[in-house]
Amino acid sequence: MILGIPDPWVLSGFLLTILATLLCVIYGIINWNKGDEDENYLE
Amino acid sequence: MDLLILSIVFIVYFLLVGYVGYLAWKKTKSSEDFMLAGRKTHPYIMALSYGATFISTAAIVGFGGVSGQFGLGLLWLVFLNIFVGIFLAFIVLGKRTRRMGQNLESLTFPEFLSRRFQSKFIQYFSGLIIFLGMPIYASVVLIGAARFMETSLFINFHLSLIILSLVVSAYVIFGGIKGVMYTEAVQGTIMFVGMIFLLVFTYWILGGIESSHMALTNLAPHFPASAQALGGTGWTTFPTLGSDIWWYLVSTIIVGVGIGVLAQPQLIVRFMTVKSDKELNRAVLMGGLFIFVIVGTSYIVGALSNLYFFDTLGKVGVDVVGGNIDKIIPTFISSALPEWFVYIFLLTLLAAAMSTLSSQYLAQGTSLGRDIYQTLKKKKDVGSVKLTRIGILIAVVLAFILSLILPISVVAQGTALFYGICAAAFLSVYVCALFWKRATREGAIAGIVSGTVVSLFWLLFMFKKTAIGLGVCKFLTGQAILVTTMPWPAVDALLIAVPISLIFTVIVSLLTKPMAEEHIDKCYNGIGSTSNNLIKTNENINKDH
Numbered sequence: 386m387i388l389g390i391p392d393p394w395v396l397s398g399f400l401l402t403i404l405a406t407l408l409c410v411i412y413g414i415i416n417w418n419k420g421d422e423d424e425n426y427l428e
Numbered sequence: 429m430d431l432l433i434l435s436i437v438f439i440v441y442f443l444l445v446g447y448v449g450y451l452a453w454k455k456t457k458s459s460e461d462f463m464l465a466g467r468k469t470h471p472y473i474m475a476l477s478y479g480a481t482f483i484s485t486a487a488i489v490g491f492g493g494v495s496g497q498f499g500l501g502l503l504w505l506v507f508l509n510i511f512v513g514i515f516l517a518f519i520v521l522g523k524r525t526r527r528m529g530q531n532l533e534s535l536t537f538p539e540f541l542s543r544r545f546q547s548k549f550i551q552y553f554s555g556l557i558i559f560l561g562m563p564i565y566a567s568v569v570l571i572g573a574a575r576f577m578e579t580s581l582f583i584n585f586h587l588s589l590i591i592l593s594l595v596v597s598a599y600v601i602f603g604g605i606k607g608v609m610y611t612e613a614v615q616g617t618i619m620f621v622g623m624i625f626l627l628v629f630t631y632w633i634l635g636g637i638e639s640s641h642m643a644l645t646n647l648a649p650h651f652p653a654s655a656q657a658l659g660g661t662g663w664t665t666f667p668t669l670g671s672d673i674w675w676y677l678v679s680t681i682i683v684g685v686g687i688g689v690l691a692q693p694q695l696i697v698r699f700m701t702v703k704s705d706k707e708l709n710r711a712v713l714m715g716g717l718f719i720f721v722i723v724g725t726s727y728i729v730g731a732l733s734n735l736y737f738f739d740t741l742g743k744v745g746v747d748v749v750g751g752n753i754d755k756i757i758p759t760f761i762s763s764a765l766p767e768w769f770v771y772i773f774l775l776t777l778l779a780a781a782m783s784t785l786s787s788q789y790l791a792q793g794t795s796l797g798r799d800i801y802q803t804l805k806k807k808k809d810v811g812s813v814k815l816t817r818i819g820i821l822i823a824v825v826l827a828f829i830l831s832l833i834l835p836i837s838v839v840a841q842g843t844a845l846f847y848g849i850c851a852a853a854f855l856s857v858y859v860c861a862l863f864w865k866r867a868t869r870e871g872a873i874a875g876i877v878s879g880t881v882v883s884l885f886w887l888l889f890m891f892k893k894t895a896i897g898l899g900v901c902k903f904l905t906g907q908a909i910l911v912t913t914m915p916w917p918a919v920d921a922l923l924i925a926v927p928i929s930l931i932f933t934v935i936v937s938l939l940t941k942p943m944a945e946e947h948i949d950k951c952y953n954g955i956g957s958t959s960n961n962l963i964k965t966n967e968n969i970n971k972d973h
Contacts, residue, residue, distance in 0.1 A: 395500050398504040398507055401504075402510065406716050409716020410713050412519070413709060413713020417710060417713075418706065420708065421706040
């Protein structure tokens with residue numbers, strides 16, 4: 386039993402929640418300074 | 429708990445919110461400022477404002493209680509909220525929405541759809557859906573917050589309604605979206621700090637992550653018989669496939685709320701408040717963490733509270749609160765956590781309610797002022813802010829009146845009703861607007877109208893929870909719902925109406941003339957590759973016909 390949760394469905398819900406959060410964090414860090422290259426025409 | 433300390437905490441909070449609202453008012457000059465914060469919002473403010481709007485008190489206390497009753501299977505909803513509601517929403521939909529919204533100079537979500545499809549009808553019809561659908565959702569939140577002030581501060585329910593309406597309307601009417609977003613960032617920060625402490629503290633007193641889960645697994649023989657009868661099997665195991673609870677979990681919560689959130693106008697409009705994709709990239713990080721901490725905590729704590737209750741009182745959560753699962757989280761907090769945290773948590777709940785409420789008022793105000801009135805009267809930008817302010821005032825009064833007169837059975841369905849209609853009306857058309865250049869004005873109109881009609885029909889006549897709660901079906905036909913064979917009464921409106929709306933959008937679009945190439949190029953300026961390839965393909969298709 387992993388993390389004290391016997392049911393694979395509930396366990397995957399738990400792990401996916403953490404993975405999805407990590408995905409957001411890692412994506413944010415990698416792209417922290419990207420995405421404003423072509424916005425100068427607004428100024 | 430000391431009422432005096434709590435009152436001081438609340439007064440300090442109200443002053444802080446008032447001050448931030450004042451700052452926003454000072455910085456609001458144009459209608460673009462009022463509705464889109466001048467498109468220059470800081471990613472932290474955008475992310476927390478998005479999260480705080482998304483998560484109301486009901487999500488913390490209500491779903492936390494559901495998790496206390498049925499267990500951690502509910503975490504799938506947290507996963508979907510983060511992955512779909514934040515990650516996909518920001519990166520896949522948000523970036524395009526921001527760029528296209530800027531290309532089309534639209535200030536509201538209905539205006540965005542209307543300019544994309546060059547149809548005034550779409551603007552006022554969408555505005556109407558929001559303006560008419562949202563008051564009941566807003567009154568749900570308002571009633572929740574007022575009841576909560578009543579029980580925690582012992583302020584009369586009606587007086588609580590008045591105080592909340594006045595405070596929230598003040599900063600929404602004067603500060604516009606800046607007022608809403610700045611205060612939401614403050615409220616979101618309070619929520620974040622409060623919930624992170626709750627999560628860590630709960631795992632700590634119960635002996636850590638793995639051993640507390642294990643203990644919860646071992647508590648399964650005490651899983652309430654009422655939940656077992658509906659198909660529940662334990663707090664760390666999924667309900668029986670196809671049982672009532674299984675459908676409830678999978679259909680209503682996971683699909684309805686997890687995906688329904690993509691089509692919320694008050695959330696979509698936030699993508700247009702930032703300057704570039706960079707802000708959205710940064711906001712993904714903060715938004716993902718925020719939802720994890722707020723929603724994840726309340727669901728995990730809701731389920732784990734059973735352990736604490738069983739150890740101290742010999743009963744599980746549902747029995748401790750006498751079946752009223754909304755009380756599981758508050759009861760756990762007042763009995764298990766240090767007293768000072770009770771103040772923080774009460775503030776967290778109030779902040780969650782106020783942040784959701786303020787966005788609802790603003791969305792309704794812009795719908796009435798800009799999308800309905802201005803579009804029908806064919807007025808240009810003149811007086812947009814003033815009209816929106818009047819719209820907000822009407823929204824505040826409407827929610828207040830509904831809070832006084834609506835029966836509780838109707839109120840309980842308010843959120844599902846609004847989410848259902850919004851998702852059905854807007855989701856497919858919104859996605860087509862962003863990704864399918866061949867979508868036409870007629871297709872979009874067909875999609876929005878069919879989605880609205882089908883979802884209304886399903887919510888009023890087919891879906892058991894809402895149909896019985898609202899009582900329209902009973903009134904018209906004498907039966908509580910039209911079809912009683914499973915699974916139909918348990919299937920969420922969204923599962924039926926969104927595909928139908930998509931089919932209408934696609935088929936009608938293919939049957940009608942593509943939109944002008946010039947217009948499509950303008951919409952998609954700066955998005956992906958140029959539209960030439962697709963339009964050329966479409967020309968070939970038309971020639972073939």
